[in-house]
Amino acid sequence: MITLSGLQHWCWNDAGPFSLDMDAGRLVAEDVLRHLPGKRLVVRGTWQGKSVIAKLFFNDSKAAGRNEYSLLETLAAQGVCVPEALALLEQDNHALLLMEPVLGAGLDELLADGVDLPLLKSLLDTVWGLYKAGWIQTDLHLGNFLVNGDGEVVCLDAGAIKPVPSRGAAALADNLALMCAQATLALQAPLIQECLHFMKHHGVRSRDFEERCQHALHRRMVQADRKSQRNCSAICVESTKDGVVYSDRMDRGATGSWLAYCEKPEALPLLKKGSRISVYANENWVVKHYREVGLKARLKQKMKCSRGMISWRQGWLWALLGIPTPRPVMLVEFIRGERAGTSVIVFPKLESIALSQLMEQQRSRAQGLAEDVRRWLEHFLWAGISHGDMKAQNILVNEADKISFIDLDGAGFSSRARWAQVKNQKDKLRFEKNWEQFQ
Incomplete structure (x- = not known):
């Protein structure tokens, strides 16, 4: 039987369906909506057969659970539309707030x-x-x-x-x-x-x-950039014998496959082979292997600015901002052994083609899509974001003419207006040169 005290000590990987017996009844949790280990747990489930949203407060010395329950009642009385507070249950120093789900x-x-x-x-x-x-x-x-x-x-x-x-x-x-x-x-x-x-x-x-x-x-x-580099509700960070693994918690069932791809990317079909970077893929995943070695590569890893780490950080940031990009699902930084300095990163594979191909084969379609790219470049200028290599090969297009940006290992951002203007101008010039290159 799981108790409130037991739930308090759950780690990130333990979060999942559970049943909690209280004196007043049983909570059956079906989905974990939010998990702050040792502090808060929000779940969707049933209480005595009734659908509820349950918010668990651990070591609630400041009575946050009781205050939130009272506030919900006060707001509702004032005409503010909020979820209905059903009950507040307390056990030791913990509290359980039950709310009506909002459809x-x-x-x-x-x-x-x-x-x-x-x-x-x-x-x-x-x-x-x-x-x-x-x-x-x-x-x-x-x-x-x-x-x-x-x-x-x-x-x-x-x-x-x-x-x-x-x-x-x-x-x-x-x-x-x-x-x-x-x-x-x-x-x-x-x-x-x-x-x-x-x-x-x-x-x-x-x-x-x-x-x-x-x-x-x-x-x-x-x-958000700092959060993408640490253990949190969205990202799992684990040390291994050879390095550090960063992975997306949302699809735990695929973690083993991702790790196998990172350990041996050459087992997958080769898409592109370069002197320092190789790209592999199967029907679901794209695996990019950065083969940089030596002291400089290890120093970059230590400073969390290897090309693999930059691609990981920027991929999560861009996805958070709603910029179309395949968010990476795993990064392995090899910091020990013969592969020290190298990185391998895994992305979901998109069903799409490069904009450069459309520039060569479907010029009018590509010109329409170019307006979408230019609009995004204006958004990037406002936000102080730079892609760093805004060429048409790094812009993918699907059948619905939705674009996605890839290869973010040269991307960055800054709050300095001058930096943003210079980088944005370079991105624009790099993109516009494609019309001469692919014709």
């Missing part, structure tokens, strides 16, 4: 394919309603809102909803800047414009709002 779609999903202005207006009206009721969502991002079957915007994560600070409207403006920064990169410009109209309508000071959004975006990018 609907997340705003991040609904806005993934394009801008929906009425939906954005509904979101901002909800944020304003919270503010007028004396509350502010301190973790304001699209993933913390759902649209239910009645078309209402539901506020999630009540634990991040706090009283409006003494700064008042200035705090609201900062909060909206955080929301824009946490949206996908392509959505940020229209979202910023909607926020500016919203603040003007409600008399909220909006001077320097775009700069604040940009600053919040850079801070988020730095945090």
